[in-house]
Amino acid sequence: MLLPQINQPGDLKKLPAEQLEPLAQEIRQFLIEKLSATGGHLASNLGVVELTLALHYCYDSPKDKFIFDVGHQAYVHKILTGRQEKFDTLRKYKGLCGFVKRTESEHDVWEAGHSSTSLSAAMGMAMARDLKGEDNKVVAIIGDGALTGGMAFEALNHIGHEKKNLLVVLNDNEMSIAPNVGAMHNYLSRVRSDRHYLRAKDDVESLIKKIPAIGGKLARTAEKVKDSLKYMMVPGVLFEELGFKYIGPVDGHDLPKLMETFRQSDNIDGPVLVHVVTTKGKGYKPAEADSHKWHGISPYKIESGKTLKSAGNPMYTEVFGSTLIELAEQDERIVAVTPAMPGGSGLMAFAERFPKRMIDVGIAEQHAATLCAAMAMEGMKPVFAVYSTFMQRAYDQIVHDICRHNANVIFAIDRAGFVGADGETHQGVYDIAFLRHIPNMVLMMPKDENELRHMMKTSLDYDKGPIGFRYPRVNGLGVPFDTELKNIPIGSWETVREGENCAILAVGPMVQTALAAAELLKSSGIQASVVNARFLKPLDENMLTDLADRGVKLLVMEEASQAGGLGGAVLEFYASKGIAHAEVRILGVPDCFIEHGSIKEQQQESGLTAENAADLVREAVTGSRLALKAGLPS
Ligand SMILES: Cc1ncc(C[n+]2csc(CCOP(=O)(O)OP(=O)(O)O)c2C)c(N)n1
Ligand SMILES: CC(=O)[C@@H](O)[C@H](O)COP(=O)(O)O
Numbered sequence: 108m109l110l111p112q113i114n115q116p117g118d119l120k121k122l123p124a125e126q127l128e129p130l131a132q133e134i135r136q137f138l139i140e141k142l143s144a145t146g147g148h149l150a151s152n153l154g155v156v157e158l159t160l161a162l163h164y165c166y167d168s169p170k171d172k173f174i175f176d177v178g179h180q181a182y183v184h185k186i187l188t189g190r191q192e193k194f195d196t197l198r199k200y201k202g203l204c205g206f207v208k209r210t211e212s213e214h215d216v217w218e219a220g221h222s223s224t225s226l227s228a229a230m231g232m233a234m235a236r237d238l239k240g241e242d243n244k245v246v247a248i249i250g251d252g253a254l255t256g257g258m259a260f261e262a263l264n265h266i267g268h269e270k271k272n273l274l275v276v277l278n279d280n281e282m283s284i285a286p287n288v289g290a291m292h293n294y295l296s297r298v299r300s301d302r303h304y305l306r307a308k309d310d311v312e313s314l315i316k317k318i319p320a321i322g323g324k325l326a327r328t329a330e331k332v333k334d335s336l337k338y339m340m341v342p343g344v345l346f347e348e349l350g351f352k353y354i355g356p357v358d359g360h361d362l363p364k365l366m367e368t369f370r371q372s373d374n375i376d377g378p379v380l381v382h383v384v385t386t387k388g389k390g391y392k393p394a395e396a397d398s399h400k401w402h403g404i405s406p407y408k409i410e411s412g413k414t415l416k417s418a419g420n421p422m423y424t425e426v427f428g429s430t431l432i433e434l435a436e437q438d439e440r441i442v443a444v445t446p447a448m449p450g451g452s453g454l455m456a457f458a459e460r461f462p463k464r465m466i467d468v469g470i471a472e473q474h475a476a477t478l479c480a481a482m483a484m485e486g487m488k489p490v491f492a493v494y495s496t497f498m499q500r501a502y503d504q505i506v507h508d509i510c511r512h513n514a515n516v517i518f519a520i521d522r523a524g525f526v527g528a529d530g531e532t533h534q535g536v537y538d539i540a541f542l543r544h545i546p547n548m549v550l551m552m553p554k555d556e557n558e559l560r561h562m563m564k565t566s567l568d569y570d571k572g573p574i575g576f577r578y579p580r581v582n583g584l585g586v587p588f589d590t591e592l593k594n595i596p597i598g599s600w601e602t603v604r605e606g607e608n609c610a611i612l613a614v615g616p617m618v619q620t621a622l623a624a625a626e627l628l629k630s631s632g633i634q635a636s637v638v639n640a641r642f643l644k645p646l647d648e649n650m651l652t653d654l655a656d657r658g659v660k661l662l663v664m665e666e667a668s669q670a671g672g673l674g675g676a677v678l679e680f681y682a683s684k685g686i687a688h689a690e691v692r693i694l695g696v697p698d699c700f701i702e703h704g705s706i707k708e709q710q711q712e713s714g715l716t717a718e719n720a721a722d723l724v725r726e727a728v729t730g731s732r733l734a735l736k737a738g739l740p741s
């Protein structure tokens with residue numbers, strides 16, 4: 108299915124306005140059909156069809172700059188800017204990115220993936236525009252979920268102060284990924300839905316106009332009455348008080364109304380916030396009925412709405428969620444804290460079972476971290492359930508409020524390693540590097556889902572400060588669960604395959620890859636040990652010393668940034684102990700951003716394969732390349 112009338116950027120403006128409505132429905136059908144094969148962020152994009160059409164019809168992209176917050180809802184923007192034919196490759200390796208991507212189009216002026224950056228970016232572009240004396244429009248499109256992100260408030264504060272000309276379109280569909288939370292959400296609900304609130308607004312304004320202009324004390328009182336009436340009754344007064352002109356709420360599926368509103372906003376000096384109300388999943392019943400599930404969906408059957416995802420073993424996330432319930436049944440100190448990812452973090456069942464012990468703070472990772480620190484100091488056992496990539500937002504709070512206080516916070520770090528289709532903005536490959544150097548931090552990664560459970564028990568019983576376990580966005584291996592959960596000795600690695608003069612120190616899922624490499628080496632007559640390096644901090648220093656003393660050549664394998672990873676930690680250990688005879692090779696994620704595709708493709712691109720590991724070990728043992736390098740006979 109193609110949309111011939113909008114094949115090229117700019118085609119849209121050639122259409123008469125009355126053709127936009129039917130075009131909107133065609134675009135909806137296009138999205139439903141294409142994403143049934145590729146998967147993706149269907150619900151969010153179905154909700155912004157009219158909004159995106161209106162923006163592209165009223166403004167001149169790329170001269171006028173559209174800045175999409177998160178950028179997961181930019182598929183319509185991509186269709187309107189000449190990329191509809193690439194949708195069969197959406198989120199595939201070397202295919203169309205699922206987020207805004209500057210290398211794809213000049214119309215993609217700002218990339219994201221992480222939430223709440225659009226207002227800061229819009230302000231930066233508006234300030235640059237004014238300093239250069241240019242006159243383009245700057246339009247930020249931010250969702251009600253993204254508006255709960257702290258940096259959005261930082262930007263609102265600055266924008267309202269500087270009063271630059273820019274347009275903020277607040278796309279309010281009452282949903283984050285899950286139902287949205289927070290006081291801002293409650294405020295928007297009142298503005299959005301209180302019919303009395305809106306009807307009274309006109310009465311209030313006409314009443315205010317009737318108050319005669321009178322002198323003296325009474326006049327000042329009358330003014331105060333006017334202000335408090337306005338404060339109580341005029342929607343959007345919160346934004347008005349922050350220095351914005353507020354317009355709304357506007358029906359986000361009413362194209363003529365949207366275009367009239369944007370044109371109206373063009374004549375207003377200073378920052379304008381247009382509050383648009385949309386339905387997430389609009390136009391596809393299964394997505395409208397459950398936009399949480401259909402926020403990010405895998406391929407599905409259009410008629411039934413059934414996803415085609417193969418069953419497979421339980422995901423690590425599911426094992427985490429079910430084990431946390433098991434532990435929480437026995438220990439009422441456990442509370443789960445999630446920054447807006449209850450579903451993705453596997454906590455929905457936990458929330459049902461323990462509604463008072465499940466805390467969704469909205470998109471607020473920094474707040475979540477410090478909240479956990481304080482709860483730990485009061486004797487609770489807070490479990491900070493967070494994706495590796497989103498935890499990057501809370502680095503200072505982890506240093507300053509959790510580790511420095513040596514608070515008993517448990518980090519449940521999901522999506523650790525490559526994540527696949529979400530690509531470079533979501534790869535969970537930096538947390539080893541940014542956690543292992545913080546004093547008091549203990550960090551683990553299990554080789555399988557059974558060991559994850561033991562790590563959870565270990566973390567719960569550990570009372571010497573912060574401790575975390577990281578696990579990947581993959582199915583478990585299908586190993587049986589031990590009936591009794593046991594503590595793993597802190598800092599202990601596990602040899603899972605005995606070998607001779609070489610060993611692969613592998614992290615998490617790389618243990619399986621290392622075992623496959625050992626099998627390949629066996630055929631070359633090389634017996635490699637495989638070690639489950641399940642503690643990223645502290646290291647198993649006894650094992651490292653013994654391996655070096657026995658002259659065992661080492662390869663460290665980790666699906667994490669090579670810079671700052673376990674390999675570096677091993678080298679630092681040997682160097683700090685003066686163990687100069689240790690020979691270590693490292694196989695980790697190279698110093699570049701790994702784009703979207705499958706996890707397997709991302710591992711291959713990074714060289715994290717059994718074949719590559721076997722070659723590196725063979726080189727070390729036979730000295731082949733060293734021989735070549737030194738010109739010695741191979
Ligand atoms: C810092 C950060 N935390 C969490 C996420 C995960 N995330 C992606 S989209 C989303 C919800 C966004 O809600 P909203 O802005 O309302 O957009 P909608 O999908 O409703 O249009 C969340 C929490 C993220 N992208 N970035
Ligand atoms: C856009 C965004 O950040 C989230 O929707 C993210 O894509 C969720 O990732 P998972 O699909 O791994 O839960």
Ligand SMILES: [Mg+2]
Pocket residue numbers: 250251252253278279280281282283
């Ligand atoms: Mg929303």
